[in-house]
């Protein structure tokens with residue numbers, strides 16, 4: 002029987018369904034909807050499949066293959082595609098669109114009609130020669146294809162077309178090409194289109210680097226690392242990399258390129274700076290406008306050149322305006338007294354645009370050498386300038402040691418960082434001073450007569466012919482090393498003096514001048530003499546005693562002074578400054594817990610003004626070159642989570658998990674991301690996930706932690722349902738309790754204890770992770786217990802895991818962590834069941850408030866359920882401490898017989914109905930099953946004769962299985978609910994109600 006007639010598809014309906022723009026990460030190897038000519042596919046036997054080619058309204062062919070030998074037994078009809086070149090593909094996807102007729106809708110075909118067909122493939126390096134015999138055994142089976150929807154002919158005028166789309170993965174393909182083959186075994190099929198494609202990560206630009214088209218690995222879980230090439234005019238910072246994932250998506254961008262000098266980033270490329278702009282450094286900054294008094298005339302300028310008359314000093318940054326030398330100092334005045342001459346001036350009116358002005362003093366001494374000829378010579382060597390003659394930053398100078406009756410001309414020069422770079426004249430202000438001293442020096446030579454440790458005796462001879470009567474002599478002296486910033490003087494009427502109070506082994510400079518009745522004469526030249534040296538052997542007791550007394554006295558004085566200052570409060574600023582950081586640290590420990598002595602206390606990173614400081618203090622920076630990312634294992638709140646290896650210098654490499662912060666983050670997100678690391682970095686316990694370090698100095702920002710082979714506890718248990726002994730489960734709970742005991746001893750409140758936040762290693766060791774939620778409560782109850790604190794920080798509360806007082810008033814504590822721990826116990830003992838199943842959060846809150854508690858999971862030891870109930874005490878103070886939980890777990894493990902009594906075996910009920918929790922009252926079996934989201938079994942229960950709540954209350958797991966509930970999770974949910982129902986019924990019966 003031919004198939005083309007009444008069972009065929011309606012081609013006119015297909016056009017709209019077939020148009021698919023095609024995703025960019027797919028490379029299409031074949032698409033029958035776009036082949037314009039013949040397809041040239043083969044059928045075996047020739048009258049099995051039927052090729053139909055229709056034309057659409059644009060006169061393009063629509064190729065369809067049909068087969069419908071549903072009345073005849075033993076069908077084996079093959080349709081083989083043409084040879085499809087593999088190109089770069091390693092894994093190929095075949096997308097089939099087809100309709101499949103529902104056998105029920107065809108009369109008289111039972112037994113022969115099928116509703117599936119099979120997909121096969123054959124790899125070859127060449128197309129098979131024409132005429133090669135078709136051998137089905139050469140083909141490898143890919144899959145049996147069934148329809149999601151079959152189509153039913155309702156009547157001849159109203160046929161419903163249901164198009165199925167199925168995609169199958171073929172491969173790995175290694176030869177140059179392949180054939181696809183479709184085997185029909187007696188179904189009614191119309192194969193409307195076949196698309197063959199492979200996935201690739203399309204070439205892209207990221208972070209100024211180009212990445213080529215890349216074909217993913219055949220192993221769908223590993224990533225292909227691809228190095229990017231910097232775009233033109235860009236250079237590498239950290240090697241740019243992307244990872245190509247199995248679905249043709251680019252993941253985990255690492256490293257980057259930056260635009261070179263003279264170029265800036267625009268639309269993903271590096272464009273040359275426009276004239277008038279420049280960029281002196283490679284980096285992701287923009288070109289800058291030329292600073293004042295400079296310009297650039299060409300594109301891609303790396304610097305702007307200074308306008309005429311303006312300069313740039315060597316140390317000036319290229320972003321600084323060009324500047325020029327200053328104008329001359331203003332208003333230079335002089336002042337003279339007996340011993341010194343003072344020059345003072347005002348800064349120049351034009352500083353040249355700079356702040357680094359200094360002044361130099363130049364001096365000339367001009368004598369009238371007779372005949373009106375004035376001769377000038379430099380006088381700086383004879384004079385002394387205080388503080389110095391050159392490089393003055395203030396606008397005055399003192400000059401000493403000048404001779405009398407001399408014309409000194411002083412030039413004050415203003416200079417700045419660009420003076421001398423051009424040809425500009427020097428910026429000078431001048432003043433000439435005549436020194437009216439009482440004649441030249443009368444003392445030519447000063448002699449040292451003797452010296453002791455602390456004194457020197459001097460004498461001098463007078464030159465003859467003193468012009469006027471000498472009144473006395475002034476001896477001026479200073480320590481040579483001190484360069485005359487302070488000097489001493491003494492007077493004497495004789496021509497000798499004993500200068501006392503000097504320091505031992507010290508060179509002093511002396512000069513002497515006479516005071517005559519006409520005034521001071523000039524000073525004698527300088528004479529240098531040293532005091533005597535201390536002889537260590539002769540260091541006399543007295544002196545030592547003086548030193549000791551002085552230092553002891555000094556110390557006591559210091560103590561007394563400090564005490565005094567403390568008492569008077571004058572030292573408070575200092576003490577405060579010293580104590581500030583320590584105090585800060587101490588005030589961070591205000592979690593409300595008194596930590597056990599000897600255990601380090603947790604420091605909340607939020608108490609740092611600058612959170613980066615907390616990161617620096619508690620984490621280790623890792624050079625990203627030590628990290629090798631291998632695959633993406635999940636998606637975190639801030640970016641991908643990958644697994645990989647970490648090889649620190651001098652250490653063997655270890656498996657790590659790497660949390661990345663995806664690009665384009667805000668500063669706040671970066672802080673929040675790293676906050677977890679600065680918390681984790683403070684912990685050191687085998688049951689707390691270990692932080693290896695962080696990468697913050699390059700992109701992407703990463704947190705590197707130890708790798709836990711079995712991932713999150715909840716999903717791990719779900720995939721291993723029923724596979725562990727009770728002791729193994731208790732071992733896991735013990736590990737979690739040990740981790741949380743450590744946290745609570747440190748004063749840390751986790752706030753998000755849940756099986757999903759526990760990681761499991763290859764040895765089933767459980768470690769607490771996910772420290773994002775924690776906030777240490779302030780001591781100030783007013784501040785801590787408001788709803789603003791609770792919800793204002795953007796944290797959502799995991800209702801099912803959270804203690805009622807924490808939900809209601811944000812009162813988080815180790816006791817609220819104990820409640821969550823009880824829920825984790827329940828999750829573990831029920832192999833990852835969802836606490837309170839599908840109940841809404843609102844219902845969970847209400848039923849907890851009414852006293853409802855989770856029943857024991859199937860097979861749960863009584864001791865464990867009792868501990869859970871203990872953790873779920875309404876009064877936080879009545880819940881167990883973690884140290885008690887830990888020792889309870891230890892006792893259970895040491896005494897496994899305590900685990901033998903299971904809750905399912907306990908049939909006794911509480912004595913008084915008042916002791917009973919108020920469980921919800923269900924009216925019918927249907928309502929009850931609805932309430933636990935098991936409505937699909939209503940008919941099973943009714944068919945098995947369970948019509949009243951009473952009748953189900955005695956059901957065992959076997960009874961449930963017999964009603965047709967096959968899934969273990971469903972059996973478990975139903976039995977748990979029956980247990981609580983039993984209690985409820987008992988309660989109701991005791992109260993005299995009829996169910």
Ligand code: ADE
Nearest residue numbers: 642658706707708709712
């Ligand atoms: N997922 C998140 N963190 C992990 C870790 N440390 N090990 C394994 N899987 C993880």
